[in-house]
Amino acid sequence: MKIDVVSIFPEYLQPLNLSLVGKAIENGIVDLGVHDLRQWTHDRHRTVDDTPYGGGAGMVMKPEPWGEALDDLAPVGADPDDSTAASGSRPRLLIMTPAGRPFTQRIADELADADHLIVACGRYEGIDARVAEDAATRMQVDEISIGDYVLNGGEAAALVIIEAVVRLLPGVIGNPESLAEESHAAGQDGLLEYPLYTKPQSWRGLDVPDILFSGHHAKIAGWRREQAEALTRRRRPDLLPEISDPPSGPGALHI
Numbered sequence: 087m088k089i090d091v092v093s094i095f096p097e098y099l100q101p102l103n104l105s106l107v108g109k110a111i112e113n114g115i116v117d118l119g120v121h122d123l124r125q126w127t128h129d130r131h132r133t134v135d136d137t138p139y140g141g142g143a144g145m146v147m148k149p150e151p152w153g154e155a156l157d158d159l160a161p162v163g164a165d166p167d168d169s170t171a172a173s174g175s176r177p178r179l180l181i182m183t184p185a186g187r188p189f190t191q192r193i194a195d196e197l198a199d200a201d202h203l204i205v206a207c208g209r210y211e212g213i214d215a216r217v218a219e220d221a222a223t224r225m226q227v228d229e230i231s232i233g234d235y236v237l238n239g240g241e242a243a244a245l246v247i248i249e250a251v252v253r254l255l256p257g258v259i260g261n262p263e264s265l266a267e268e269s270h271a272a273g274q275d276g277l278l279e280y281p282l283y284t285k286p287q288s289w290r291g292l293d294v295p296d297i298l299f300s301g302h303h304a305k306i307a308g309w310r311r312e313q314a315e316a317l318t319r320r321r322r323p324d325l326l327p328e329i330s331d332p333p334s335g336p337g338a339l340h341i
């Protein structure tokens with residue numbers, strides 16, 4: 087997978103060279119390019135922002151540097167069906183913004199199937215809206231948020247999204263079975279993961295639950311399922327299926 091990140095703080099993306107994502111780059115599973123947006127400016131001050139039309143606080147990122155950056159990273163007229171071209175499908179542009187669609191494991195799974203991701207890190211109040219509109223003529227564009235809070239820019243969000251996607255690529259995680267059991271994994275009915283224990287059996291007066299020593303795999307699986315459901319009900323009831331209201335009114339049964 088090719089991943090290009092565009093930012094006015096490319097150093098912010100340095101942690102991508104560490105750990106699992108760093109290994110994936112070393113192993114050639116990921117081809118990462120981190121680019122300074124200012125390389126696509128032409129004035130002496132390398133200006134990337136300007137005041138908002140219509141007034142308001144703060145600054146807006148100018149469209150021209152973004153337009154040129156995207157032209158270079160996803161050339162206009164590149165034929166998605168050309169097997170000699172760098173990628174087999176249209177690139178996906180991810181614009182990091184607190185006004186975006188909330189990022190989820192489902193979106194991570196979907197992005198893991200792409201050949202080419204371009205991640206645009208906005209700063210200031212955001213990027214001129216025409217950049218997304220123009221890019222949509224030749225790539226799949228998604229505006230993405232990582233949660234309901236405001237960051238100073240999209241760089242930290244880009245780190246989050248890239249880590250969530252790259253760990254899903256074949257060959258990145260040693261034991262792919264661990265992916266299936268995690269919190270939010272598709273095969274877990276969207277439940278949070280059950281509590282985990284390792285040695286020692288007793289620690290600071292706290293004992294590992296007996297069931298885990300029973301050797302009874304079906305019972306252990308049942309216990310873990312109950313734990314996952316109880317935890318999810320307590321912490322994240324929004325993840326559980328809606329329980330419809332009991333019928334009420336004249337014909338309703340009261341049992």
Ligand code: 6GU
Pocket residue numbers: 181182183184186230231232233234235236237238239240243
């Ligand atoms: Cl993607 N960007 C910024 N600036 N703030 C955020 C965010 C993104 N997601 C949540 N807050």
